[in-house]
Amino acid sequence: MIRVVLPYHLRNLAKVGSEVALEVTGPVTQRSILNELEARYPVLSGTIRDHVTQKRRPLLRFFACETDHSYDDPDTPLPEAVASGAEPFFVVGAIAGG
Amino acid sequence: MSGVRVLVGTRKGAFILTSDGKREKWDVSGPHFGGWEVYHMKGSPVDPNRIYASQSSGWFGQVMQRSNDGGKTWETVGNKFLYEGTPGTHQWYDGTPHPWEFKRIWHLEPSLTNPDVVYAGAEDAALFRSDDAGDNWQELAGLRTQGSGSQWMPGAGGMGLHTIVIDPTNPQRIFVAISAAGVFRTDDGGLTWKAANRGLKSKYIPDPNAEIGYCVHRIAMHKARPNTLFMQLHWNVMRTDDAAESWTNISGNLPTDFGFPIEVHAHEPETIYVVPIKSDSEHYVDEGKLRVYRSRTGGTDWEPLTNGLPQKDCYVNILRDGMSVDSLDECGIYFGTSGGQVYMSPDSGDHWTAIVRDLPPVVSVEVQTLA
Numbered sequence: 133m134i135r136v137v138l139p140y141h142l143r144n145l146a147k148v149g150s151e152v153a154l155e156v157t158g159p160v161t162q163r164s165i166l167n168e169l170e171a172r173y174p175v176l177s178g179t180i181r182d183h184v185t186q187k188r189r190p191l192l193r194f195f196a197c198e199t200d201h202s203y204d205d206p207d208t209p210l211p212e213a214v215a216s217g218a219e220p221f222f223v224v225g226a227i228a229g230g
Numbered sequence: 231m232s233g234v235r236v237l238v239g240t241r242k243g244a245f246i247l248t249s250d251g252k253r254e255k256w257d258v259s260g261p262h263f264g265g266w267e268v269y270h271m272k273g274s275p276v277d278p279n280r281i282y283a284s285q286s287s288g289w290f291g292q293v294m295q296r297s298n299d300g301g302k303t304w305e306t307v308g309n310k311f312l313y314e315g316t317p318g319t320h321q322w323y324d325g326t327p328h329p330w331e332f333k334r335i336w337h338l339e340p341s342l343t344n345p346d347v348v349y350a351g352a353e354d355a356a357l358f359r360s361d362d363a364g365d366n367w368q369e370l371a372g373l374r375t376q377g378s379g380s381q382w383m384p385g386a387g388g389m390g391l392h393t394i395v396i397d398p399t400n401p402q403r404i405f406v407a408i409s410a411a412g413v414f415r416t417d418d419g420g421l422t423w424k425a426a427n428r429g430l431k432s433k434y435i436p437d438p439n440a441e442i443g444y445c446v447h448r449i450a451m452h453k454a455r456p457n458t459l460f461m462q463l464h465w466n467v468m469r470t471d472d473a474a475e476s477w478t479n480i481s482g483n484l485p486t487d488f489g490f491p492i493e494v495h496a497h498e499p500e501t502i503y504v505v506p507i508k509s510d511s512e513h514y515v516d517e518g519k520l521r522v523y524r525s526r527t528g529g530t531d532w533e534p535l536t537n538g539l540p541q542k543d544c545y546v547n548i549l550r551d552g553m554s555v556d557s558l559d560e561c562g563i564y565f566g567t568s569g570g571q572v573y574m575s576p577d578s579g580d581h582w583t584a585i586v587r588d589l590p591p592v593v594s595v596e597v598q599t600l601a
Contacts, residue, residue, distance in 0.1 A: 141265060141290055145306065175306045179290040183310050191289045225289045 134165055135220035139192075142180070142223065146173040151220060160215035162194055163206040180223055195222040234556045235300065235598040236574075237281065238566055239268035242590035244283060246301045251558055253576045256585050262304065263295065270551055270594045271301075272338045274345035278598050282348050282364055284335040292334050294350075296364050307364035311335070311352055314371035320354065321383040330354045330374070337551060339394035343401065351391030355382060355408040357420065370420035373406065378425060378442045385410035385445045385464075392550055393449050397456045405459065405474060410445035413461070415474050429470075429477035430463060447490045448550040452499035460502050460529070462492040462550070467504055469529050480529025486516055491553035495578060496561040500528035503563060503579065505548045514545040514568075522565070524579050538582030539573065546571070551594035558599060566592025 133153040143150065154168045163186075170177045181188050186206070188194065193202045197211045197219050213219035232251035238244065243261030262268075263285045274280040283295040283304070292311065295304045311332050319327035333353045341347035346363040356374050358367040373379070382389060393407035402419045405426070412427040430444045445464035452458065461468040461477065465488050468477040481487035486506045495501035502525050508516040515521065520539040523532040546567035556562040563579050566572045570589040575582045 139289075141287065145290075145293065175293075178292065178309045182291075184312060189289065189291060228288070 133217050134160060134168075134214065135217055136165060136169060137220045137222045139223060139225040141225070142176060145175050145179065148173070153217075159207075159209050161207050161209055162201065162204065162221075165210075165221055166206075191226040191228050193222075193224045193226055195224055196220070232558060233600045234558070234562065235273070235278070235600060236554075236564055236572065236585070237271040237273065237283075237301070237594075237596040237598070238572055238589065238592060239271050239283070239551075239594035240566075240570070240590040240592050241267055244268040244271055244285075245586070245589055247572065247585050253556075253558075253562055253574065258586055259301070261590075262301070263293075266293070267334075268593065269334060270337050270596070272340055272596045273300075273598045274340040274348075275342055276340075277345040278600055280340070280345040280363070282338045282340060284338055284350070286334040292332070294335070294364050308360070308366050311350070311356075311358055311367050312369070313356060314369045314375070318375070319380060320389065321381055323384065325383075327380070330356070332356075333388065334390075336390040336392045337394055339396065341401070342396055342398055349394050349396075349404075351394050351406065353388045353390035354384075355389045355391040355411060357391055357394070357406055359420065370416075372421050373414060373416070373423045376423065378411070381442060382408065382411040383443065393446070395449055395451050395459070397451075398453045399456050403456075403473070405449060405451075407446040407449050407461075409447070410443060410464075412442050412444035412446055413449060413474055426470075426474035427477070428475065429479075430468065431466065431479075432464065434464075448492050450492050450494050450502070452494040455499045458499065458528075460492050460494060462489050462504055464488065464510060467492065467529060480525070482525070482530035482532055484523055484532050485521075489548075490550040491548055491565065493553045493555055493563070495563075496555050496557040498526070498561075498578075501526045501578070502529065503553065504532075505553070505565065507547060513547045515547070518543050518545060520544045520546065520567075522563070522575075522579055522582075535575070535579040535582070537580060538575075549593055551596075552592055554595045554597040556597045556599045562597070564595050564597050566595045568592065 136152045236247040243264040245260035266285045271283040279300040281297040285293040317330035322328035337351040339349040350358040357370045395405040397403035414423045415426045447462045449461045457473045519541045521534040546569040553565040563575045568591045
């Protein structure tokens with residue numbers, strides 16, 4: 133199972149706890165995780181990535197294994213520790229707004 | 231027994247204030263959607279328990295909410311606002327072409343006849359319609375793609391479609407207002423549109439006969455006079471009596487004619503309300519005094535209403551959707567401020583009291599009169 137940690141507001145929106153477990157088929161990438169996340173929780177569609185361009189919203193970041201993957205190609209495989217469920221994939225709200 | 235429900239959108243969530251018809255004791259619920267900006271909430275005139283809310287965030291974008299029980303519970307509905315076809319460009323601040331990009335929903339206007347039909351005004355300016363209670367949205371693209379859309383330019387606060395007024399006698403006729411493009415009218419339910427700004431003047435537009443480019447802040451209509459509209463322009467208060475074919479200035483003796491909201495009395499079509507703001511550079515009330523101005527003559531002659539409002543050291547602003555009225559026998563007037571107060575008058579503006587004083591900055595106020 134893939135583990136995903138969502139920021140506070142998205143947890144509330146999706147009515148989930150601090151961590152979500154997802155079954156992802158095929159390569160574990162940003163895109164495959166987010167596709168599964170949005171399929172499981174349609175309310176999150178458009179809140180992490182744009183409906184049309186599928187690009188990450190500007191004030192969100194993707195972290196995993198103590199590395200910022202925000203600028204990676206969304207189809208790049210994530211670390212094996214994420215794929216195995218040993219480490220979570222973090223969706224993080226950037227510190228902004230004072 | 232009659233009552234009122236006041237829907238308050240703020241920078242950090244939504245609040246619902248309820249009272250019986252006396253409007254003396256209030257229950258406050260909220261924050262709903264705490265931490266999110268709620269630009270607007272509005273209830274269906276057909277089914278007052280059906281309320282729509284626009285919830286947004288710089289981090290997470292646009293979320294739409296619907297309540298079927300008067301705001302006690304909410305369900306998330308569709309947030310897919312897609313511009314029709316290739317979006318094209320409008321003008322950027324520097325005059326260069328800039329792609330149309332969806333940012334947020336500024337205003338919601340439920341149909342006057344069908345609780346499942348609702349219109350949404352977007353930034354970047356566009357009008358959307360849902361026929362299934364907000365689950366799916368379709369752009370009425372004629373507004374944006376025909377004529378002048380490529381020449382529209384944002385105001386300082388963005389290029390938002392912020393006002394939607396439906397003619398109660400003819401649902402095919404809709405007026406919208408856009409900052410800073412102006413007023414547009416459709417007579418065929420949104421397929422085709424025409425600019426409706428003749429008579430407006432702006433010192434920021436060198437061409438005195440410019441068809442578009444006006445920073446209209448809000449327009450308001452009394453349901454008994456669908457051809458008469460009142461407008462708070464950036465500077466100047468205006469009216470039309472021919473369904474926006476032409477506008478005339480009714481600023482009269484206002485101390486300053488800059489402001490944002492304008493509203494019409496529920497039972498007196500020629501009684502209107504504005505809140506003069508010192509200037510477009512300062513965005514707070516003049517002289518430290520919070521004064522609502524009322525005209526009982528459809529404009530030009532204005533009187534300050536101050537009883538119960540702070541008359542010193544007050545420097546708040548009232549935004550365009552921040553004022554509303556109820557339709558009880560004695561018309562109530564309500565407005566919210568950037569300081570988090572929501573004031574109400576149970577007697578057409580003669581006396582005021584604060585329902586709440588310490589909310590986050592208020593963005594919008596809508597009032598439902600309940601049977």
